[in-house]
Amino acid sequence: MFILSSFCCCMNCYCPKYLWGVLFAVFCGYRAYACPQVDTIPKDPVLLKEVVVSSERSNTNVMRPTMSVEKLAGKQIRLVPALFGEIDLIKVIQMLPGVQAASEGSSGFSVRGGSPSQNLILFDDAVIYNASHLMGFFSTFNNEAVEGLTLYKGDIPAAYGGRLSSLLDVQGKAGADEFGVNAGVGLIASRLTLQGPLAPGRATFLLAGRRTYADLFLPLSADRSLHDVSLYFYDLNAKVQGRINHKNFVSFTGYYGRDKYGGGEMGISFGNMAGALQWKHLFSENMYLQTEWLGSGYDYFMFADSPSLVAEWKAGIYSMGARADVTWLSGNDAVRFGWATDYKWFSPGNAYAITDESSKYPINIAKKQAWENAVYFSGQHTLFERLTVKYGLRATRFDNVGPTTEYLVDGNYALTDSLRIPSGKFYNHYWGLEPRAGMTCVLSDAVSVKASYSRTMQFIHLLSTSTSGSPLEIWAPSNHTIKPETAHQLAAGVFTNIWDNRFEVSFEAYYKMLRHVIDFKDHPQVIMNDIIETEVRMGSGTNYGLEFMVRKNTGSLTGWLSYTYSRAFRNVPEINDGKDYSAPYDRPNTINIVLSCAFNERLTLSANWVYSTGQPVTFPEARYLFGNDYIPVYTARNTYRFPDYHRMDVSLDWQLGKLTPHKKWRHALNFSIYNLYGRKNPWTINFKTDADTNSQYAQMTYLFGIVPSVTYTISFNTK
Amino acid sequence: MRNFFILISCLLLCAACTERMDITTDNAAPRLVITGCITTEAMPHIISISQTVGYFGNEEVKTYSDAIVKINDVRLHSLGSGQYATAASFVGTPGQTYALDVELDYDGNGIPEHYTAETTVPAMHVLDSVSLQLAISTTTDPVWAIFVHFQDQPGPNTYGAHLYINDMQYTSKIQRYYVNVFGETTAEGQYINFPVFSIRRELNWDEDEKIHLYTGDNITFELNELNTVYYDFLRAAKREISGGNPLFAGPPANVPGNISGGALGVFGAYTISRKSVILEEKHGFPQRPEEP
Known part of the structure; x- marks a missing residue:
């Protein structure tokens, strides 16, 4: 009964x-x-487990008509062990298949053999030009202000363009309906997040900030010269989201971050700013318009102020844009079209040095402007129930706009002429068509095969020879000499879920062909050089690879295991005697294991292990004596490799206090160890002369030994 | 600007460690190396002939002392150890081009090959004076900048500079030699009044050894106007010898030269203009300790 x-x-x-x-x-x-x-x-x-209402089916991996896409939620990112305990979404995506860190500790990442400058990084659709703090050890993204991310390694929606390799779409976190405070105290940084209602039921806000504070202890140093030294970064995030009525929604996202290092006599400051104002209008249940006004910038400023010399140097890139995007949905079918515009100001360098009143030495590198406009159209239709096709086309026009000075070079990149372009004159342009196509064939509820093709174009280029990302990075537009970079990408894959959708398994293969890919002549001068056209070299590239991933998103044990085989080659006629050479991001074998085990509601243990073939490098094979120095001789570029890279990190997340559902205060401790077994992964390898034997030897510099850290977090909710 | 790089590198490297490691590379086939310069100072000008050796190991550098070496058809005499010298009265003239011809059977087939190069001595920049100006003021260890004063001429700013301390060449290694990095658009035709070197009580000589400066020491500044070939060679050599910092350095590459026939090296030219300044007690340098 x-x-x-x-x-x-x-x-x-x-x-x-x-x-x-x-x-x-x-x-x-x-x-x-x-x-x-x-x-x-x-x-x-x-304590009942939360009831999850998901917009995604449990076999989304199989049914979703997109490929080469990785999604991570903020709470997944939070569980991955982090350097100094600072949770960092870019360090997490560097552990996804097909993605690699540009170098040890760097926030730069390479997607499918592309360079870090070929990634479009958006924060609520506003561009982040340099996603690094503190030389790349930390990214610009405060995880407390991030809802989640989507990384497109290919199959980039036609609505987005401007970079060759990938789109990293970071979604800002909206405030909650109840007032809440979250504070965290870490080894090197602290953060505070406030959120709550602005108008009950209609609008919310979220404010988040963080700052490192290693320099706060410098006044305690016995060395008085350190007392005035600044060494910190901070960033601020704000998001306001509101509903005007049941058909109109608005939101504003703002970001401002800055790094400051230096003392009284010299210093450097750099950072990003980004803002996005969005208005979403529902025409009907099936159709809506999203209009956005976007602004972004990255700049750096350096100064020296000594009794005998005052000098300043600043450079940056700024952009303002807008987009209007219409989406129409009907069952599994969708059509999207729109227009995007972006006006960019490039300030490659503006500097001066003054040694006395009559001796002023200005360096004014010509500023540049460019206007990029695009219209796009894409569709997705389900045919025969189990076959979905996708198509899209993006048409872009890129204009160079005066005032500026344009330098012309001949076929050997020798300067032939310079043109003074008046203000407002449109003096050079490029058209570009970027088609997209894809299909998904669902063989059963557990197996599908997918294929995609895309052509992408990049009209702005990072002028940097750095392999690890640098704050002194400047961007330059395509012009008469520097052509737009283009890429064709073909990809195909098999996607399956096993054991009642507990495990997602994917296998993808890709092939990319690149044209007008940018490299530089030997020993280029890219900083403080007005005539960059003589330093740039252009060629072609080929990237190909395989990606395998098993992922578990449910249960107490979650995470993924992935293996990537990736090759990337370049061919530039003026480099390496015109022979193919490995791109800096050619890493044939990569394995990532990211696991998180929730023992109970209080304790979660996470661990990850990464392995990859060492990065390609050029080592000397001979030397000769010149005066008192030995000059190295090389035979070919990137024919050697660093030792293989591997590292393990662990973290333990410990929720303290009572865990009742309506508890207002919560607090937690996070213990983490970066590089658990103390692997000495080389950051750079240089060569020295042994004074005793007068012979050469190699010396590696490695950045991190075993790095333990602890972070305390406390949060308060009114509900 | 260099100071900024140093600052940033220091920030990075504060946590970094270095360690000697074993690397083996293939040994490239040996190549002939010819180096030498023409200057505007009367002295024996030396041309050196040697060949490359494997990068690692301590193999002796092989030199060639049996070549016929000519500059503008005037034969140089061999000093041994692969060195050939002009007459002591030889002096380069600004604007004049000099042709080097080396005749040597390097490939050992019994027929000598000719290795040639041309170089033009650039226009002279004459130093008006040098002065010491305070750069960083601390009572314990002030840093003084060596300011140079001269009139820049229109054209490429291919300057270099040597520093001598009591007639000892402090910049005997390329890493310490100054190579101007500012391009043609900077200070074009201006009167230059700019710091080039900085000095303090202790200067690094190498990793272990330091040089101490005292009141009464004679500091001589030598301004070189380098011709383009030699400027490119020195700038690249400085980069290759200094090693790479991944933050800023590009991939390593061969140092460019101008010797024909497949030989490495450079036949360069530069002008010389010197001025001196004496360190005084008011500059904060200590008295030289008496010899024991």
């Missing part, structure tokens, strides 16, 4: 005498109880 009761604190049941048995009572919040007679059932409060 079963009696169903709900939400009442007492039950009456009558058991006929002729029935044998016991009363077995089960009720939410009470211990299961077998009672031979009427009794009071003892209480046993249990």
Whole structure:
């Protein structure tokens, strides 16, 4: 006999005498109880797991008509062990298949053999030009202000363009309906997040900030010269989201971050700013318009102020843009079209040095402007129930705009002429068509095959010879000499879910052909050089590879295991005697294991292990004597490799205090160890002369030994 | 600008460690190396002939002392150890081009090959004076900038500079030699009044050894106007010898030269103009300790 009761604190049941048995009572919040007679059932409060209402099916990996896409939520990112305990989404995506760190500790990343400058990084659709803090050890993204991310390694939606390799779309976190505070104190940085309602039920806000504070202890140093030294970064995030009525929604996202290092006599400051104002209008349940006004910038400033010399140097890139995007949905079909515009100001360098009143030495590198406009159209249609096709086309026009000075070079990159372009004159332009195509064939609920093709174009180029990312990076537009970079990418894959959708398995292969890919002549001068056209060299490239991934998103044990085979080659006629050479990001074998095990509600243990073939490098094979120095001789570019890279990190997340559902205060400790077994991964290898034997030897510099850290987080919610 | 790079590198490297490691590379086939320069100072000008050796190991550099070496058809005499010298009265003239011809049977087939190069001595920049100006003021260890004063001429700013301390060449290694990095658009035709070297009580000589400066020491500044070939060679050599910092350095590459026939090296030219300044007590340098 079963009696169903709900939400009442007492039950009456009558058991006929002729029935044998016991009363077995089960009720939410009470211990299961077998009672031979009427009794009071003892209480046993249990914490119900959250009910997840998901917009995605459990076999989304199979059914989704997109490929080469990785998604991570903020709370997944939070569980991955981090350097100095600072959770960093870019360090997490560097562990996804097909993605690699540009170098040890760097926030730069390479996608499918492309350079870090070929990644479009958006924060709520506003461009982040240099996503690094503190030389790349930390990224610009404060995880407290991030809802999640989507990384497109290929199959980039036609709505987005301007970079060859990937789109990293970071979604800002919106504030909650109840007021809340979250504070974290870490080894090198602290952060504070405030969120809550602005107008109950209609608008929310979120403010998040963080700052490193290693320099706060410098005044305690015995070395007085360190007392005035600054050594910190900070960033601020704000997001306001509101509903005007049931058809109109607005939001604003703002970001400002800055690094400052230096003392009284010299220093450097650099950072990003980004803002996005979005208005979404629903025409109907199936159709909406999203309009955005976007602004971004990255700049750096350096100064020297000594009794005999005052000098300043600043450079940057700024852009303002807008986009209007219409989406129409009908069942599994979708059509999207729109227009995007972006005006960019390039300030490659503006500097001066003054040694006395009559001696001023200005360096004004010609500023440049460019206007990029694009219209796009894309569609997705399901045919024959199990076959979905996608198509898209993006048409871009890129204009160079005066005032500037344009330098012309001949076929050997020798300067032939310079043109002074007046203000407002459109003096050079490029057109570009970027088609997209894809298909998904669902063989069963557990297996699908997918294929895609895309052509991407890049009209702005990073002028940097750095292999690890540098704050002194400047961008330059395509012009008469520097052509737009283009890439064709073909990809195909098999996607399957096994064991009742507990495991997602994917296998993808890709092939990319690059044209007008940028490199530099030997020993280029890219900083403080007005005539960059003589330093640039252009060629072609080929990237190909395989990616395999097993991922588990449910249960107490979550994470992924991936293996990537990736090759990347370049061919530039003026480099390496015109022979193919390995691109800096050619890493044939990469393995990533990222696991997180929740033992209970309090304790979660996470660990990751990364392995990759060492980066290609050029080593000398001979030397000769010149004066008192040995000059190295090389035979070919990037024919050697660093030792293989590998590292393991672990972290333990410990929720403290009571974990009742309505508890207002919560606090937690996170212990983490970066590089658990102390692997010495080379950051750079230089060569020295042994004074005793007069012979050469190699010396590696490595950045991190074992780095333990602890972070304390406390949060408060009014609900 | 260099100071900024140093600052940033220091920030990075504060946590970094270095360690000697074993690397083996293939040994490239040996190549002939010819180096030498023409200057505007009367002295024996030396041309050196040697060949490359494997990068690692301590193989002796092989030299060639049996070549016929000529500059503008005038034969140089061999000093041994692969060195050939002009007459002591030889002096380069600004604007004049000099042709080097080396005749040597390097490939050992019994027929000598000719290795040639041309170089033009650039226009002279004459130093008006040098002075010491305070750069960083601390009472314990002030840093003084050596300011140079001269009139820049229009054209490429291919300057270099040597520093001598009491007639000892401090910049005997390329890493310490100054190579101007500012391009033609900077200070074009201006009167230059700019710091080039900085000095303090202790200067690094190498990793272990330091040079101490005292009151009364004679500091001589030598301004070189390098011809383009030699400027490119020195700038690249400085980069290759200094090693790479991944933040700023590009990939390593061969140092460019101008010797024909497949030989490495350079036949360069530069002008010389010198001025001196004496360190005084007011500059904060200590008195030289008496010899024991």
